[in-house]
Amino acid sequence: MAEQLNAGCARPTGGPVGEAPADTGEKQEERKEASKMVLIGRKAPDFTAPGFHQGKFVNVKLSEYLGKWVLLCFYPGDFTFV
Amino acid sequence: MSVDSMFVHKMWNDQELCRMVEGGIPFPMLSDAGGKVGKVYGVYDEEAGVETRGRFIIDPDGVIQGYEVLTPPVGRNVAESIRQVQAFQLVRESKGTQATPSGWRPGKPTLKPGPDLVGNVWKEWNTSLAFD
Structure with a gap:
């Protein structure tokens, strides 16, 4: 399902997919404050992200999982204890 | 992630x-x-x-059905996440005709929301059902 990635020296990155939020012209400071949660009942923002899965490096796109239930978990970092 | x-x-x-x-x-x-x-x-x-420790349940249509966010020192309860997915799956399969009350887990009674249930939940559900 996920596209396999070749491990080069550059660190691959992903990010949100789709339309960028419109520039509303607010001041930079105001925008920093507005770190809002997504809303339940709304579409989960699509993204791509490089990752490690069963011995391979892969590039995962959330929308490839349409038709399945997904648990998306964020955590502070590898080798943290909890 | x-x-x-x-x-x-x-x-x-x-x-x-x-x-x-x-x-x-x-x-x-x-x-x-x-x-x-x-x-x-x-x-x-x-x-x-x-x-932070954010956990999102996303349904087969790509819709966020629930989330939970914890600060770093407290870990999640995986069984609770699975229970929530099972509850959302039941609701989806019933096309919204059934709802899972507090404390529901597979095997416990569900509720069928409608005019006849208004004021009558006490006949179908009691507080002992809120606990495992």
Whole structure:
């Protein structure tokens, strides 16, 4: 399902997919404050992200999982204890 | 998903996690450099430069049905996440004709919302059902 990635020296990155939020012209400071949660009942923002899965490096796109239930978990970092 | 690179994910899996989970982590360990995805979901802590313990349940249509966010020192309850997915699956399969009251888990009674249930939940459900 996920596209396999070749491990080069550059660190691959992903990010949100789709339309960028419109520039509303607010001041930079105001925008920093507005770190809002997504809303339940709304579409989960699509993204791509490089990752490690069963011995391979892969590039995962959330929308490839349409038709399945997904648990998306964020955590502070590898080798943290909890 | 965390801000660590996929290389660090590999080392964590190979050096430590595979000693806790036979065969290693079965799902993709995703890398979110700079917290770009975490910001969109509202779980990126700008000051700490890391993502908090956010867990999102996304249904087959790509719709977020629930989430939970914890600060770093407290771990999640995996059984509770699975219970919630089972409840959302039941509601979806019933096309919204059934609802799962507080404390529901597979095998416990569901509710069928409608005019006849108004004021009559006490006949169908009691507080002991809220607990395991």
